[in-house]
Amino acid sequence: MAPTELLVPAVLLGFANHAYFKHHEANNAHTPLFFLIAQPVVLTYLIYGSLSFSSVLLITITFIGTLSTSIIAYRLSPWHPLAHIPGPTLAKVSKWWGVKLALSGNRARFLKEQHDRYGDVVRMGPNEVSIVNADAVRSVLGTGGLQKGSYYEPFSDMTLPSKSIINLRGEMHDNRRRIWNRGMSSESLRGYEDFLAIRLQQLLDRLDEIAKSPKAELDISEWISYLTFDFMGDMAFGRGFNMLVDGCDKEGMWGIIRLGVKATSILAHVNWIAPTFNMIPGLNEVTDRLRRFGGQNAGHRIRSGPKETRDLWYHLMDEDDHEKVKPTLPEVLVDGVFTVVAGSDALSVALNAFMWCMLSHPDIYARVQAEVDSVYPDPQTLFDSEKHGELKLLTACFHESLRLYPPVPSGGSRQVPIGESRFIAGQVIPEHTQIFLPAYVIQRSPKHYFPAPDTFDPERWLRASSETGSDGSKEILNHNTFLAFSYGAANCAAKHLAWREIIMVACVLFRHFKFEFAKSGTPLQTTRWNESMGDYYLTESEKLLVHITKRE
Numbered sequence: 036m037a038p039t040e041l042l043v044p045a046v047l048l049g050f051a052n053h054a055y056f057k058h059h060e061a062n063n064a065h066t067p068l069f070f071l072i073a074q075p076v077v078l079t080y081l082i083y084g085s086l087s088f089s090s091v092l093l094i095t096i097t098f099i100g101t102l103s104t105s106i107i108a109y110r111l112s113p114w115h116p117l118a119h120i121p122g123p124t125l126a127k128v129s130k131w132w133g134v135k136l137a138l139s140g141n142r143a144r145f146l147k148e149q150h151d152r153y154g155d156v157v158r159m160g161p162n163e164v165s166i167v168n169a170d171a172v173r174s175v176l177g178t179g180g181l182q183k184g185s186y187y188e189p190f191s192d193m194t195l196p197s198k199s200i201i202n203l204r205g206e207m208h209d210n211r212r213r214i215w216n217r218g219m220s221s222e223s224l225r226g227y228e229d230f231l232a233i234r235l236q237q238l239l240d241r242l243d244e245i246a247k248s249p250k251a252e253l254d255i256s257e258w259i260s261y262l263t264f265d266f267m268g269d270m271a272f273g274r275g276f277n278m279l280v281d282g283c284d285k286e287g288m289w290g291i292i293r294l295g296v297k298a299t300s301i302l303a304h305v306n307w308i309a310p311t312f313n314m315i316p317g318l319n320e321v322t323d324r325l326r327r328f329g330g331q332n333a334g335h336r337i338r339s340g341p342k343e344t345r346d347l348w349y350h351l352m353d354e355d356d357h358e359k360v361k362p363t364l365p366e367v368l369v370d371g372v373f374t375v376v377a378g379s380d381a382l383s384v385a386l387n388a389f390m391w392c393m394l395s396h397p398d399i400y401a402r403v404q405a406e407v408d409s410v411y412p413d414p415q416t417l418f419d420s421e422k423h424g425e426l427k428l429l430t431a432c433f434h435e436s437l438r439l440y441p442p443v444p445s446g447g448s449r450q451v452p453i454g455e456s457r458f459i460a461g462q463v464i465p466e467h468t469q470i471f472l473p474a475y476v477i478q479r480s481p482k483h484y485f486p487a488p489d490t491f492d493p494e495r496w497l498r499a500s501s502e503t504g505s506d507g508s509k510e511i512l513n514h515n516t517f518l519a520f521s522y523g524a525a526n527c528a529a530k531h532l533a534w535r536e537i538i539m540v541a542c543v544l545f546r547h548f549k550f551e552f553a554k555s556g557t558p559l560q561t562t563r564w565n566e567s568m569g570d571y572y573l574t575e576s577e578k579l580l581v582h583i584t585k586r587e
């Protein structure tokens with residue numbers, strides 16, 4: 036046979052594979068990889084009757100080349116269901132480009148640039164769009180909206196029989212959320228405040244020591260992470276990990292958590308690869324450590340039994356018998372680990388951003404300090420959360436720091452079900468499309484926050500939204516687009532807890548110490564720390580170096 040005739044079957048096989056994969060999405064990498072390697076080998080044998088290296092290579096290159104060209108041409112063609120949505124060309128071609136972007140930590144900032152260029156709806160993957168339209172918040176996240184997309188699949192430990200709440204959908208999610216809501220009732224929150232009070236005293240003692248040292252400088256983000264981690268441990272499992280007392284992360288758990296969140300946030304963009312990834316010895320070390328960590332803590336909690344002060348485990352395990360069908364141990368275990376991992380990280384990111392906003396605006400910081408002093412003249416009453424309502428400026432500052440620096444900047448996806456299409460933000464979004472609503476971009480849009488949407492201006496939360504600015508323009512503050520805690524049935528289950536705890540931590544720290552940027556820090560560790568923030572589902576950043584002075 037002439038060489039060209041030999042190649043025709045390889046070309047046809049390439050097209051056939053594209054047609055197959057278009058309708059049968061892979062749910063791991065190893066099976067398709069096996070068939071992609073095996074098919075040209077078998078085809079070569081059928082054509083040549085033998086397997087020489089050069090003939091296998093020729094058929095493989097033709098087969099893979101046809102398959103890739105066919106996929107790329109289709110994704111860029113006017114026949115693709117998302118052809119009407121503008122976006123960067125490489126994003127339309129392959130999700131691997133999205134992985135590269137996720138690895139850089141620049142996803143949120145890049146999304147903002149793309150929305151500034153293309154408008155409210157941008158195609159950010161072959162089957163993915165990012166939307167920053169205010170109406171889309173309700174239609175995607177609200178009642179009758181969409182369920183979580185496949186992006187979340189790697190968020191649960193695949194070797195366990197249960198998924199964590201972040202990865203549940205429909206009725207299963209509603210059932211688990213009902214239990215969570217009991218664990219986050221006002222009464223439950225009051226109980227957790229006792230845990231926080233103990234941990235905050237430990238933090239104060241450590242900071243006192245540092246303030247007395249000649250340099251009096253520290254990485255406040257490190258101490259905040261010890262505080263939130265210890266507190267989340269107390270809250271989730273009835274015992275903390277004593278990082279504050281030890282003054283260090285003895286077992287390296289914080290590093291493991293950061294690595295786990297980061298790796299998951301990247302894998303989530305090619306979630307079908309996760310099951311294969313987990314099979315590779317060494318690569319699953321992080322998941323193994325987190326599983327062991329969960330197992331040890333759950334084991335300890337079961338052995339020690341319910342505490343006088345009810346922890347979250349008490350509610351999640353339904354120890355007070357509200358549920359007809361009791362939650363299983365693996366269900367509670369995965370949610371316990373999720374609480375420590377995501378809860379402590381989100382809390383510490385929010386606190387760090389808030390601290391940075393204060394330090395980089397000394398005039399506002401001074402006013403917040405004065406407000407805290409006047410609401411809590413007696414430091415002994417600092418744990419009284421009843422007075423939080425009087426802290427108007429502090430609350431506005433916290434709102435504003437969460438607006439500019441949401442701990443979950445671009446978040447996870449919602450997905451249009453198979454066989455349906457949705458009309459969102461003036462566009463038809465076809466079946467199977469993953470939709471992202473990036474809080475970082477939505478919360479910086481001049482359509483939602485005006486004037487100066489990129490500027491830290493806490494007063495915007497205190498002014499009436501209809502007020503007219505000095506240039507005659509109307510002030511805009513669209514509460515519906517404040518997405519730092521997301522929106523709808525799967526919004527942050529611990530929103531009220533987080534809000535309360537951060538205000539309490541801020542009051543305690545500001546009442547006892549004066550903070551300034553450390554002289555020894557680099558700009559990225561002090562004045563320009565915000566530029567070091569990377570978007571890895573949760574935010575990751577540089578150390579935040581501060582100088583502290585004890586207040587009399």
Ligand code: HEM
Nearest residue numbers: 200201378381382385443447519520521525527528529533
């Ligand atoms: C300031 C701190 C926090 C912020 C800004 C925050 C933000 C968020 C956001 C944006 C989501 C939605 C994520 C998504 O859809 O992908 C979420 C979900 C969740 N958060 Fe938080 N969070 C914070 C603290 C916490 C804490 C301390 C806990 C645990 C005690 C917690 C527990 C949860 C849970 C369980 C969910 C899943 C809810 C569901 O799927 O029904 N969060 N959080």
